[in-house]
Amino acid sequence: MPKLPPLNERAQHLLKVLVERYIHEGQPVGSRALAREAGLNLSPATIRNVMSDLEELGFITAPHTSAGRMPTVSGYRLFIDSLLTVKPLNDQVIRQIRDDLGHQESSGDLLETASRLLSEATHMAGVVSLPKRESSAFNHIEFLPLSEGRLLVILISGQQEIHNKIILAPRDYSALELQAAANFLNNRFAGKDIRRVRETLVREVSETRERLSQELIDAAAIAQLALDPQGERRDPVLIRGEINLMDFSEIDNLEPFRSLFETLHQQEDMIQLMDRCIESPGVQIFIGEESGHKGLDHWSLVTSAYSINDQAVGVLGVIGPTRMAYERIIPLVDLTAKLVGAALNHKTLPPL
Amino acid sequence: MPKLPPLNERAQHLLKVLVERYIHEGQPVGSRALAREAGLNLSPATIRNVMSDLEELGFITAPHTSAGRMPTVSGYRLFIDSLLTVKPLNDQVIRQIRDDLGHQESSGDLLETASRLLSEATHMAGVVSLPKRESSAFNHIEFLPLSEGRLLVILISGQQEIHNKIILAPRDYSALELQAAANFLNNRFAGKDIRRVRETLVREVSETRERLSQELIDAAAIAQLALDPQGERRDPVLIRGEINLMDFSEIDNLEPFRSLFETLHQQEDMIQLMDRCIESPGVQIFIGEESGHKGLDHWSLVTSAYSINDQAVGVLGVIGPTRMAYERIIPLVDLTAKLVGAALNHKTLPPL
DNA sequence: TTTGGCACTCTACTTCAAAGACTGCTAATC
DNA sequence: GATTAGCAGTCTTTGAAGTAGAGTGCCAAA
Numbered sequence: 001m002p003k004l005p006p007l008n009e010r011a012q013h014l015l016k017v018l019v020e021r022y023i024h025e026g027q028p029v030g031s032r033a034l035a036r037e038a039g040l041n042l043s044p045a046t047i048r049n050v051m052s053d054l055e056e057l058g059f060i061t062a063p064h065t066s067a068g069r070m071p072t073v074s075g076y077r078l079f080i081d082s083l084l085t086v087k088p089l090n091d092q093v094i095r096q097i098r099d100d101l102g103h104q105e106s107s108g109d110l111l112e113t114a115s116r117l118l119s120e121a122t123h124m125a126g127v128v129s130l131p132k133r134e135s136s137a138f139n140h141i142e143f144l145p146l147s148e149g150r151l152l153v154i155l156i157s158g159q160q161e162i163h164n165k166i167i168l169a170p171r172d173y174s175a176l177e178l179q180a181a182a183n184f185l186n187n188r189f190a191g192k193d194i195r196r197v198r199e200t201l202v203r204e205v206s207e208t209r210e211r212l213s214q215e216l217i218d219a220a221a222i223a224q225l226a227l228d229p230q231g232e233r234r235d236p237v238l239i240r241g242e243i244n245l246m247d248f249s250e251i252d253n254l255e256p257f258r259s260l261f262e263t264l265h266q267q268e269d270m271i272q273l274m275d276r277c278i279e280s281p282g283v284q285i286f287i288g289e290e291s292g293h294k295g296l297d298h299w300s301l302v303t304s305a306y307s308i309n310d311q312a313v314g315v316l317g318v319i320g321p322t323r324m325a326y327e328r329i330i331p332l333v334d335l336t337a338k339l340v341g342a343a344l345n346h347k348t349l350p351p352l
Numbered sequence: 353m354p355k356l357p358p359l360n361e362r363a364q365h366l367l368k369v370l371v372e373r374y375i376h377e378g379q380p381v382g383s384r385a386l387a388r389e390a391g392l393n394l395s396p397a398t399i400r401n402v403m404s405d406l407e408e409l410g411f412i413t414a415p416h417t418s419a420g421r422m423p424t425v426s427g428y429r430l431f432i433d434s435l436l437t438v439k440p441l442n443d444q445v446i447r448q449i450r451d452d453l454g455h456q457e458s459s460g461d462l463l464e465t466a467s468r469l470l471s472e473a474t475h476m477a478g479v480v481s482l483p484k485r486e487s488s489a490f491n492h493i494e495f496l497p498l499s500e501g502r503l504l505v506i507l508i509s510g511q512q513e514i515h516n517k518i519i520l521a522p523r524d525y526s527a528l529e530l531q532a533a534a535n536f537l538n539n540r541f542a543g544k545d546i547r548r549v550r551e552t553l554v555r556e557v558s559e560t561r562e563r564l565s566q567e568l569i570d571a572a573a574i575a576q577l578a579l580d581p582q583g584e585r586r587d588p589v590l591i592r593g594e595i596n597l598m599d600f601s602e603i604d605n606l607e608p609f610r611s612l613f614e615t616l617h618q619q620e621d622m623i624q625l626m627d628r629c630i631e632s633p634g635v636q637i638f639i640g641e642e643s644g645h646k647g648l649d650h651w652s653l654v655t656s657a658y659s660i661n662d663q664a665v666g667v668l669g670v671i672g673p674t675r676m677a678y679e680r681i682i683p684l685v686d687l688t689a690k691l692v693g694a695a696l697n698h699k700t701l702p703p704l
Numbered sequence: 705t706t707t708g709g710c711a712c713t714c715t716a717c718t719t720c721a722a723a724g725a726c727t728g729c730t731a732a733t734c
Numbered sequence: 735g736a737t738t739a740g741c742a743g744t745c746t747t748t749g750a751a752g753t754a755g756a757g758t759g760c761c762a763a764a
Contacts, residue, residue: 030757043707048758066714066757105518142496144506152514154496154506162504164514166457243617246610254606258598265595382726395738400727418726418745 007057011050014038015059016083018051019071023323028068073322076287076300080326087327089335093121097336101343107131107161112238114316114340119241121332124320125264127301129274130235131313133163134195141185143178143222145169151178153226157194158308167225173218181219198227237270239319245299248321256298263295264319274315277303281312283330288322298322302329304337308344316340359409363402366390367411368435370403371423375675380420425674428639428652432678439679441687445473449688453695459513464590466668466692471593473684476672477616479653481626482587483665485515486547493537495530495574497521503530505578509546510660519577525570533571550579589622591671597651600673608650615647616671626667629655633664635682640674650674654681656689660696668692 017038018029031044031051038047051069054060059075062068071079097117104110111128118126137158144152149172155163173181189197205220242264246257263269273291277284286301296319303317317333318324369390373381383396383403390399403421406412411427414420423431449469456462463480470478489510496504501524507515525533541549557572594616598609615621625643629636638653648671655669669685670676 028757032757044757045707045709045759046705049706052759062758064714065712065759066755068757140496142494144492144494144508146508146512152506152508154504154516156496156498156504160498160518162516164506164516166512243610243613246606246613254598254609257606257609258595261595261598380726384726396726397728397738397740398736401737404728414727416726416745417728417743418724420726 010040011054012078012083013040014047014050015054015071015075016079018054018060018069019075019079019083022070023325026323028063028070030068033068073288073290076322077290080285080287084327084330086331089328089331093332094335097121098339101339104343107344110340110343111314111316112240114336115238115240118316118318118333118336119244122318122320122324122329123241123244123247124318124324124329125242125245126238126240126316127270127274127303127319128238128316129271129314130238131308133157133235134193134229135311135313136161136194136308138189138192138194138197140190141223141226142182143173143226145173145175145178151222151226155226165226167222170221170225173222177215177218178222180215181222184216184219185223194227198224201227236267237274239264239270245320259295260299261295263293269293273301274303274317277315277317278305278312281305283334285326285330300324302326302333304333306337306341306344308341362392363406364435365392366399366402367406367423367427368431370406370412370421371427371431371435374422375677378675380415380422382420385420425640425642428674429642432637432639436679436682438683441680441683445684446687449473450691453691456695459696462692462695463666463668464592466688467590467592470668470670470685470688471596474670474672474676474681475593475596475599476670476676476681477594477597478590478592478668479622479626479655479671480590480668481623481666482590483660485509485513485587486545486581487663487665488513488546488660490541490544490546490549492542493575493578494534495525495578497525497527497530503574503578507578517578519574522573522577525574529567529570530574532567533574536568536571537575546579550576553579588619589626591616591622597672611647612651613647615645621645625653626655626669629667629669630657630664633657635686637678637682652676654678654685656685658689658693658696660693 014034018034021029021033021037031047034051035042035044035047051060054075055062055069058072059078060069061072063070100113100117101110104113108130111130115126115128118128120126138155139158139160140156142154144154146152146166149169151167151169151173153163153165153167155165157163185197189200192200201220201224205217242261245260273286273293283302283304285303286296288300289297291301298321299319300322301317301319302324303315305312305315307313316337318329320329366386370381370386373385373389383399386403387394387396387399403412406427407414407421410424411430412421413424415422452465452469453462456465460482463482467478467480470480472478490507491510491512492508494506496506498504498518501521503519503521503525505515505517505519507517509515537549541552544552553572553576557569594613597612625638625645635654635656637655638648640652641649643653650673651671652674653669653671654676655667657664657667659665668689670681672681
């Protein structure tokens with residue numbers, strides 16, 4: 001096997017131009033076209049030699065002998081990681097996103113709007129994972145007795161988001177007792193993380209049980225049930241504009257779409273996928289098979305986490321064909337995440 | 353123009369067999385096949401004469417000269433209205449639906465389950481329109497002051513369904529005042545229609561304003577805001593299993609699906625369409641273009657209203673290709689609507 | 705190292721022919 | 735008058751064969 005040449009400046013430039021052109025045209029790029037486009041004053045024959053090397057290295061591939069080349073996943077990866085020059089965003093787009101996000105009442109509406117905006121701005125699909133209830137701030141709690149020993153718990157969390165839950169009370173409580181329990185919790189815990197509140201409750205009760213009044217023990221017992229994340233339906237991933245994806249029909253057959261939509265509707269898979277993006281800061285990209293989900297094979301996911309108080313709580317982004325205009329999409333997703341974070345922070349009102 | 357023969361017994365029978373076979377095979381039916389299938393001991397030539405008449409009358413049509421015939425919308429219509437023999441439901445299916453519906457906590461879960469069941473049982477898409485909040489019973493109301501003069505309204509309606517709404521209070525109320533208002537409303541109106549409650553409030557206040565205490569006037573004012581359907585987001589139509597529809601790909605091209613999904617996601621269109629089915633009792637069917645929605649052109653909608661206390665409050669059904677197995681689908685939708693109604697009635701608990 | 709030239713490969717498109725599935729019509733038959 | 739056999743004619747589907755076009759790989763020359 002001959003020694004492979006290193007990926008020099010020229011080869012990188014040619015790869016860049018090839019990927020750009022493929023993204024733009026959607027057709028395999030041949031040596032003649034690339035020679036014309038690259039602006040290097042090289043003959044197609046020379047270009048062919050370089051292309052051959054790039055293919056050997058696994059960055060491009062040809063669908064058949066007499067076709068041009070198109071990027072492989074590694075090719076896209078290299079392109080995105082070190083060749084891409086992002087485009088500044090259009091002012092009008094920025095203004096529109098900022099305005100639309102600014103006019104939303106609840107954080108639920110806000111995130112739904114974000115998903116819609118992402119989809120409209122890109123003509124692809126927008127995705128937004130909602131923050132875990134766990135990580136938002138405890139703001140106010142209220143108990144309402146229903147029939148048959150059940151209690152309606154109304155929990156207001158940091159972003160004025162309202163959660164309802166019905167729990168089975170361990171015993172019958174009077175309205176007064178419930179009021180007292182709610183008061184205790186509201187005074188004691190307002191503003192703290194919901195997860196922290198629960199942990200504190202568990203610890204305190206077990207440590208100092210003997211010294212607590214029956215009243216407090218009751219309050220803690222109800223609160224533990226009320227805040228138990230067990231059986232809590234995790235908020236879904238909001239996907240908007242999936243239908244747009246059907247416009248990218250270089251494919252004439254239904255199967256890819258069927259399997260794409262199947263994956264998108266698999267809430268758990270999507271949640272798990274989005275959660276993988278929450279750890280690293282900045283824009284994250286899964287190209288094609290990188291996501292590990294079969295249905296996403298020919299698609300890319302561009303995401304960024306959004307934060308409340310500098311803590312990443314959720315992820316948003318865009319799904320589209322691998323050959324999307326990354327140089328426009330990346331800054332768009334980045335900006336949207338920042339604006340959503342800003343809007344959420346603004347909405348995080350002090351406790352009642 | 354020659355006089356058209358009347359649609360005699362034999363022609364009807366042949367139409368019936370033709371439609372059945374077309375639904376089963378998905379291919380235009382020719383005279384030879386029909387002669388074999390019909391069991392009438394007639395030659396293909398005779399059958400051809402009858403088919404020619406049926407075509408003249410608009411019940412069947414041929415995609416091209418040398419193909420068999422397939423039903424037109426009128427053909428399906430006649431078939432469904434007077435030729436169809438429905439099949440009794442499989443016991444196991446009945447049991448499964450009954451069990452699954454029986455295990456749901458809230459009416460929201462119940463209806464979602466219904467949509468899912470319909471889709472799974474038919475391998476098509478299930479649709480369920482949620483009852484208007486308007487028409488359900490007022491059960492319990494509670495007010496919670498938020499910051500900046502806003503009030504959180506918690507309304508529990510007849511089926512233990514919980515509605516949250518934030519309103520802007522006309523002035524600042526104390527916790528006591530709010531409690532009094534809630535008490536008044538709960539004592540006075542529990543069990544009544546929400547619509548009726550609102551109407552009563554409006555009437556009484558305007559009629560007897562002078563004689564009312566300030567307290568009651570306040571209560572009425574808040575309640576009117578709280579129960580105002582204005583700006584209320586109408587509950588969406590629950591569609592499950594749309595992806596199943598992609599399996600019916602006698603079509604190799606994406607466009608029909610694109611336009612179908614677009615229509616399905618057009619919430620307002622769907623709500624309006626479903627509402628048209630709420631008036632008549634029993635199973636209602638829209639075949640192809642009958643629905644008047646372009647995206648549904650090659651699809652049928654089989655629906656039935658479900659009732660609480662003998663009043664139709666919502667509609668559920670199935671969307672699938674025009675050539676679906678109506679004799680199985682119709683009783684299934686019928687049964688599901690009845691079971692959903694029964695489950696809802698069972699859930700409609702007395703006021704707290 | 706670069707390039708022109710050339711043989712070769714593979715796809716996409718067109719044309720043509722043949723097979724198959726039906727129909728409509730006509731004339732004979734029941 | 736209703737039914738039927740027979741037959742010519744129509745239209746789709748399938749496959750084969752041929753052609754044009756795009757692009758490659760390699761070699762020898764610059």
